[in-house]
Amino acid sequence: MTELKQHPAVINFTVRGIPRTKGSTKSFYIKKLNRTVTTADNPKLKNWADNINYLAQVHAPDVPWDGPVLLFLFFKMQKPKSAPKTRRIYAVKKPDLDKLIRAVKDSLTGVIYNDDSQVIHVYPWKDYSPTPGIDLKVISLSNFLADYKDPQKGYKDLCSIMFDEYFKNMNRVFNLSFSMDKEKSNIQQKLLI
Numbered sequence: 001m002t003e004l005k006q007h008p009a010v011i012n013f014t015v016r017g018i019p020r021t022k023g024s025t026k027s028f029y030i031k032k033l034n035r036t037v038t039t040a041d042n043p044k045l046k047n048w049a050d051n052i053n054y055l056a057q058v059h060a061p062d063v064p065w066d067g068p069v070l071l072f073l074f075f076k077m078q079k080p081k082s083a084p085k086t087r088r089i090y091a092v093k094k095p096d097l098d099k100l101i102r103a104v105k106d107s108l109t110g111v112i113y114n115d116d117s118q119v120i121h122v123y124p125w126k127d128y129s130p131t132p133g134i135d136l137k138v139i140s141l142s143n144f145l146a147d148y149k150d151p152q153k154g155y156k157d158l159c160s161i162m163f164d165e166y167f168k169n170m171n172r173v174f175n176l177s178f179s180m181d182k183e184k185s186n187i188q189q190k191l192l193i
Contacts, residue, residue, distance in 0.1 A: 009143035010161065011112060013059045016133040019075045020048035021099035022106060045103060052107035052134075065113045067142035068120040072165045074136075074172070075100050076129030083128070090173075091126045100126070104134065112138050123162070125169045137165060 021042055029036050077091045101124055105116040113119070120141070139161070148154030 009140040011059045011138045013055050014135050018132045020045045021095040022102035049107045056111040060111050065140040069113050069118045070139040071122045072137035073124045075126040076133050078132045079128040127173045
């Protein structure tokens with residue numbers, strides 16, 4: 001089997017910049033133009049969405065994926081200037097995580113996958129970082145599993161990727177220092193994987 005990190009059904013990339021939200025949109029009909037116009041309430045979204053879209057095109061499959069998709073998103077937010085310097089704080093202020101996710105899902109539509117309704121599960125994290133941006137991992141579930149003659153082995157490898165991502169982000173957010181391999185092994189044994 002191909003190295004999991006290099007698997008064609010797994011796309012990883014990082015976008016630098018301050019993450020922006022999708023926000024709300026409003027549509028209205030202009031009689032003179034005889035058409036409907038849709039506006040977004042976040043003017044800063046366009047540059048952020050364009051950056052995501054550009055890097056998605058660099059890493060995109062030849063044809064946008066059909067079928068179910070998993071998203072792993074780690075939003076690295078700019079720390080407020082008023083934040084304390086000596087103690088750990090969490091990114092519990094705006095922007096809302098769900099609006100950040102919407103902006104990313106829409107930016108990947110038509111490039112990585114055909115429609116954002118294909119996303120069956122999102123694993124999001126949000127934390128402060130000295131270098132704002134987002135780390136993305138996108139997995140085409142059907143393409144990933146198609147490489148396996150034994151579906152059980154495919155699901156085991158997929159679970160391995162999911163555990164690695166989960167524990168990597170747990171360590172990042174909570175500054176934990178436990179062994180991911182040991183913890184992953186304990187959980188896999190409990191799940192009888």
